[in-house]
Structure formats: C-alpha cells, structure tokens
Amino acid sequence: MSRTVSSWILSSARSSIVLQGKGRLYSRCITARNETKWKLVFCGTRQFPAGSWSLDNALFLRKAFRHTSTEEEQFSFQLSPSQINEVLRAGELSHKILGLHGKNANSVLKFESNQLASNTPIEDRRSAATCLQSRGMMFGVFDGHAGSACAQAVSERLLHYIAVSLLSRQTLEEMELAVESMKPILPMLQLHKHPNDIEYREITSQYFESLRVYWQHLLDLDTEPGFSLEEAMICAFKRLDSDISLEVQAPQESELMRNIALQVAFSGATACVAHVDGVHLHVANAGDCRAILGVCEEDGTWSTLPLTRDHNAYDESEIKRLKREHPKSEEKTLLVNDRLLGILMPSRAFGDVQLKWSKELQQSVLENNCDAEALNIYQYVPPNYHTPPYLTAEPEVTYHKLRGKDKFLVIASDGLWEMLSNEMVVKLVAGHLAEFNVQKPQLAFEKPINLGYMHNLLLQRKSRGTGSLDQNIATHLIRHAIGSNEYGEVDQEKLAAMLALPEDLARMYRDDITVTVVYFNSDTIENYYKNN
DSSP states (O other), X not given: OOSOHHHHHHHHHHHTOBOTTSOEEEEEEEEETTEEEEEEEEEOSSOOOOOOOOOOSTTSOOTTTSOSOTTSSEEEOOOOXXXXXXXXXXXXXXXXXXXXXXXXXXXXXXXXXXXXXSSSSOOEEEEEEEESSSSOEEEEEEEEXXXXXXXXXXXXXXXXXXXXXTXXXXXXXXXXXXXXXXXXXOOSEEXXXXXXXXXXXGGHHHHHHHHHHHHHHXXXXXXXXXXXXXXXXXXXXXXXXXXXXXXXXXXXXXXXXXXXXXXXXXXXXXXXXXXXXXTEEEXXXXXXXXXXXXXXXXXXXXXXXXXXXXXXXXOHHHHXXXXXXXXXXXXXXXXXXXXXXTTBSBSBOEEOGGGTSOHHHHHHHHTTTOOTTTTTOOOOOOTTOOSOOOOBOOOEEEEEEOOTTEEEEEEEOHHHHTTSOHHHHHHHHHHHHHHHTOSOOOOOOOSSOOHHHHHHHHHHHHHHHHSOSOSSHHHHHHHHHHHBOTTSOBOHHHHHHHHXXXXXXXXXXXXXXXXXXXXXXXXXXXXXXXXX
C-alpha cells in the first residue's frame, strides 16, 4: 500500500468511484493551524440505513471510534492517541512459558499475539496450545474468506487433530476405553486463549464424535510407533477437511447444527500451524498465511528465513501442481486473473466445497431445506468447472532444527504481508527485541561505579523504555503495517484514518490482520547442543 489515505480519497474523487449500491465519494481538505486534516463527505444518490452490524466483540472497532457506513453525512478520520491504542490493543494476547521453580527449560520463551479486524465480523482466527499427552507447543493462524465460519471451526479443531495424530497406540486405546466406559478422557491440549475468543459450543459434541472416529481409524491402522510429525500434520489437515465435507452431508440433530455445518463447508480458510518441540520446528502451511524466522547472525546483523511458500497463482510450483492434476485442455482456465478458476486467490484451503464437490453434490446439499441466502452462502459454479476438486487442504510441511541464533518465529495472515515485507517484519521485531531486551534483561556495571556512569545507565534505560508505544510485539507490527509512511515511520494521521475507515470502505483498503510472534529461549537451545 504505497499511498496515504488522503491521496486515496483524492484519487477516488477524481475518478468518481461509485460503490455498488451506494453513492459517490468525494473528499474535502480542511486546513487548521498549519495541519492538514482530511474528512470524507458522502453525496448520497439514494438513502440507505446506517450500518447495522452488531459490534459485540472487543476485537471490532467501537462505534464511537469507527464509522459504520460511508452514508453518514460527514465524519472525521481523527482519533485521539488513547483511542488509537485502545483499538489496536483490544485483541492482545501474551503468554510466558514457566517451568518448575519458575525456571524455563522450554525452547519457547514466550509468545505474543494480536488481531485487527477489517471485515465485520473479523474472518481471521488464531490458536495456541501446549501439548499435554505428547511434547511440544503449537501455534496457528487461520485466514477465513466468504465468512468466518470455516476459520472458526478449523481454529477450534485442527490442533486437536494434530495432537491425536501424535499419540501412541496405548494412549489412543486408553482414550477409547474411557469413552466406552463413559469416563472423562485426559485433556490433550492446554489452550492459551484470548478472553473474547468464541467457540461453536452448540456443535462441540459433533466435533468430538468426528475426532473420536478419527482416532478409531488410527487404531484400525494397527501401526506402531505411528506417524512422524510431518505425517501427523499432513494427515490431520486432510482428515479435518474431509470431516468438514462429510458433516454437512450427514443428517444433523438440529437446524442450528446443520446451518453451522453448511456455513463452515461453504466458506473457506487458509491455515499455518507451527509445532515446536525442543529444537525441532515443523511448520505446516496450506494457503497464503506465512511463517518466517528472525535470525541474529554472529556479527549482530539480522536475516530472514522463510519457512512457507504462498500457495497462489504467483507461485510457479503451485501452477505446475495444478496443471499436473487436471487435463491439458484446462490449462488456460485453471487460473484466471491470478485466481483459481477466476474466483479464489489461495490455491490451498479448508472448506470451499464449491471448488471441491461435483456440481450435482452441491445442488443436492443446497436444495435440501437450505436457505442459502439467509446463511450468506455464495452459490456460483464457475465456467470451465469440469474436473473437481480444484482445491486441496493438504499442507506443505517444513522442518527446521533450531539454532541459538534463531530468535523468533512470526506467523501471520496475509493482511500483514500485504503491508510489510519479510525483511521489514524481522527488522521491526529485532528492534523491539533490542529495545525491551526480552531475552536477557541485565545491567552491566563498570568498576568503579560512579554517579555519572549510573546517570548514563538510567538515561539509556529511559530511552529504551519510551522508544516504543507497545509492549506487545504483534501490536507493534500491526501499528506499522497500517500506519507506516514511505520512510517506514508511523504517521499518526494515516494510522488514525486507517482505523476510522467505515466498515464498507475498510476492506477495500486493508485486510484482517492476525499476528503471532514466538520468542525462542536461546539458552535452552544452546544447552541442547552442548549436552548432545
């Protein structure tokens, strides 16, 4: 995004952009006290009611701060610094890993996460969990499209499918025996959640039954020692996507459960999940979320190590894969305008059964007492739809053995990467890391200590403490993503304008953004190599 909000508004006025079903936008510049402030004024050709979305989630901008529609007669883009911070920090989540006696022997030191909505409601989701029956921690980011239903379901379920895939045969047998005896099973995951994270409680029993059928399938395989971690992640992704497809075809206990299953299957979500166990890092990716490592070299410089590829029409390997899986006669119609069948940007995703099922199956499911319009289900069969499935949820899994110089992992939805390059993200996190000295907070004293030296130390600490507004690194990244100018500095006017954009304009200018940053414990990683 190279232009400021002000210049975008000016260009909108010059080109007389008309929103579908809306009036024309134009801009007015108001100069006061040598400061240029922008207001957007709406010239309505028709009268429509103001935006009617219910903003009952803390992740959404409050109506006092964000305009609900371009149809308001006149509004200002100005937010106070405290309002900006309240909006940006609403979705913050952080968790520090502590071991016995407060000492951390885990290779994960802490993680910090945040989200900022563009869509109402936000279509991104995130998950983080500690494995209780196996080893390691998992972190996931899920980017939904055509609604939030699929991303919601995948964020609730995928980590459990991976955890089940990693359990020993004995543990699976004990779980099955407990269920048959109507006894509680031991929890597989300790979830680290934001207080405002929502769940599909109404369909939890259905999700558990599908998970149970999956572990019964694993028991039927009669294999030991079981999957490698890469195999477990691939199998979990594919099985969950298959279950999403099967559940919507099966009879449901209630209309509510059927509607949820329909919305999950006919919306979609990309997913990126990292599993960290000691020095072993696996990242499974399906779609255009992205994961990168921040690496501090011996000379103190920082470098970037990408761990995923964006699965879309810009990736040559994905283009070749799609052409291999479909007849030569479809080569020119597989990707149209850089989208799969002219519809979807990512070429791998959960859900999206419109691009996986036959036309006949789609019609059969939707005609069976389904009000597609009320459920916001998009019914459209693209031209040249001959050999489905065109879309897969099978992930690519990358393995990386952590080194002492690998300092942090960033997983984010494409809303961040559209705004910031890999290198800029690492630069911002590294600067934040140095500023707050997350890894090894310490004061270095010279001998003999005098008042002048102590004064300089205090000045240095003060400058470090006030250099950044945000304690949470994910918030710091989001602030820069939507507020940076061409010099890489946060422009407060632009930041305020981006946050105050009306709901029917925001998605035109920025996407939902979800960021999770995982800090690694360099001491633990280095001790591993000393002891092995």
